[in-house]
Amino acid sequence: MNRLTNAEMADMHLAYGAANGNARQAARTYQDRFPNRYIPGHRMFTNLHQRLRDNGRFEINRVNAGRQRHVDVEEAVLDHFHGNPRSSTRGAAAVLGLQNHWVVWSVLNDNNLHPYHFQRVHALNPQDYEPRVQFAEWYLNKELQDPNFSELVLFSDEATFTRSGVFNLHNNHEWQLNNPHIVRDHGYQQRYSVNVWAGIVHNQIIGPHIMPSPLNGNNYRFFLEEVLPELLENVPLAVRRRMWFQQDGAPAHYHIDVRNYLDAQFPNRWIGRNGPVAWPPRSPDMTPLDFFFWGHMKSLVYATPVQSEEDLVARIAVASGDISE
Incomplete structure (x- = not known):
């Protein structure tokens, strides 16, 4: 799992401002500025800005969040499912080194992401x-x-x-x-x-x-x-x-x-x-x-x-x- 330092999150927020609030562009700008760093998913740029505006800090407001979860955990989970939307919560927990897959589920649930089950359809020739x-x-x-x-x-x-x-x-x-x-x-x-x-x-x-x-x-x-x-x-x-x-x-x-x-x-x-x-x-x-x-x-x-x-x-x-x- 990639932990984000306060300095890295500050640089991410600067990139978000330079992109005028465009999260995807912010991710590209951040990658251009820091090619050797871990590049978070674009949703994390929006999340950091929202937390800073609402709480005055990058981390989740613990009172409102209702659970102890670090910023890097949420970011890692969202980034994982952005690239692997068919992953299971248990599989994601194993990849990210989390002991409890319910942590993964709670992150997804808080971000209004739910499991969509496929319907079987006829294969076309x-x-x-x-x-x-x-x-x-x-x-x-x-x-x-x-x-x-x-x-x-x-x-x-x-x-x-x-x-x-x-x-x-x-x-x-x-x-x-x-x-x-x-x-x-x-x-x-x-x-x-x-x-x-x-x-x-x-x-x-x-x-x-x-x-x-x-x-x-x-x-x-x-x-x-x-x-x-x-x-x-x-x-x-x-x-x-x-x-x-x-x-x-x-x-x-x-x-x-x-x-x-x-x-x-x-x-x-x-x-x-x-x-x-x-x-x-x-x-x-x-x-x-x-x-x-x-x-x-x-x-x-x-x-x-x-x-x-x-x-x-x-x-x-x-x-x-x-x-x-």
């Missing part, structure tokens, strides 16, 4: 990018032709809810300012899962509806013919008459009977694999269900441990209602 661009350009052109076009597209998707929710990605995180909901995965002897279909058209959630498992072309077409019309009853008739239907390229969606039905029900107005408008492969992130609905719903469903399959189904219905409100 090199050939996937062009279809995504083509679809985006088509969609934007439709918006230019009809400013209300986005209100006519029914985006749809299926998701699987299990007893334990989502995969445990505790070791995959970054420390960032925004802290999302965290869902933990646990192992159970009794396992069950529920397949759920949902749609979004304009600002209205359609469904959700529990789908059979496994999903195939026959039961998916039955859903489209017999169930979907009922789910759309509250959608204005003027919207339904002009509605576009979107689906991804799942095997059940690609069944010939499904495509024939969509051709008849949504003539030249459906988006999907081998449809009038092609849906780009491996692109669930381009639908509002993926980047908004499913994650929000799962954070509500798994707020407390699920007790049974019936409990899981009931929570899905309640969560959907809460989101709609």
